[in-house]
Amino acid sequence: MDDLKRYCLDTLVRAVHDRHHGWRVPVISTVSARGPQGRCVILRGVQRDPLLLEFFTDRRSGKVVDLVADCRMQWTFWNPKAQEQLRVWSEVEMLLEGTVVDQAWSRVPAYAWRDYATATSGTAEVDMAQARSNFVLGRALVTGVEFLRLSRDGHVTLEF
Numbered sequence: 001m002d003d004l005k006r007y008c009l010d011t012l013v014r015a016v017h018d019r020h021h022g023w024r025v026p027v028i029s030t031v032s033a034r035g036p037q038g039r040c041v042i043l044r045g046v047q048r049d050p051l052l053l054e055f056f057t058d059r060r061s062g063k064v065v066d067l068v069a070d071c072r073m074q075w076t077f078w079n080p081k082a083q084e085q086l087r088v089w090s091e092v093e094m095l096l097e098g099t100v101v102d103q104a105w106s107r108v109p110a111y112a113w114r115d116y117a118t119a120t121s122g123t124a125e126v127d128m129a130q131a132r133s134n135f136v137l138g139r140a141l142v143t144g145v146e147f148l149r150l151s152r153d154g155h156v157t158l159e160f
């Protein structure tokens with residue numbers, strides 16, 4: 001495997017576990033009725049062969065509405081320290097049930113359950129079962145990657 005490709009994959013894996021890594025919070029863009037829609041998410045998982053990227057979301061969110069209509073999604077990662085951008089094209093499946101989703105849900109800390117519950121601001125109790133039912137594991141099958149490193153000595157690019 002090309003060294004630069006391996007570097008890109010290793011860096012994605014690292015970003016999942018390194019809270020301070022620029023690539024941990026990519027912008028994901030979907031195709032909506034209003035045109036392109038981008039927003040930040042946290043990169044939650046990376047698998048190789050085939051290359052899969054994962055994120056967590058709420059089934060009531062706009063991005064899920066978009067992805068039901070058109071599963072294509074683009075990721076834009078930027079690491080200012082390294083001056084490295086990664087653009088990733090993908091097709092997303094949204095998983096609501098099964099062992100893999102249960103495992104993902106078990107990684108959501110209790111303080112974040114509220115994000116997935118019906119809006120109950122001001123009340124202390126969060127209905128955990130309801131929060132779980134809104135939780136979606138987004139799994140993106142990567143269809144293309146473009147890497148760009150800005151450098152005064154000449155930009156470095158790679159597509160795979």
Ligand SMILES: Cc1cc2nc3c(=O)[nH]c(=O)nc-3n(C[C@H](O)[C@H](O)[C@H](O)COP(=O)(O)O)c2cc1C
Nearest residue numbers: 025037039040041042055056057058061062063064
């Ligand atoms: C730093 C940051 C991290 C975020 N992480 C997530 C995330 O992992 N999943 C998610 O659904 N929304 C996340 N959000 C919120 C989204 O950016 C967005 O506002 C929300 O999901 C609603 O977008 P939508 O209506 O287009 O789906 C995050 C926002 C910020 C600023």
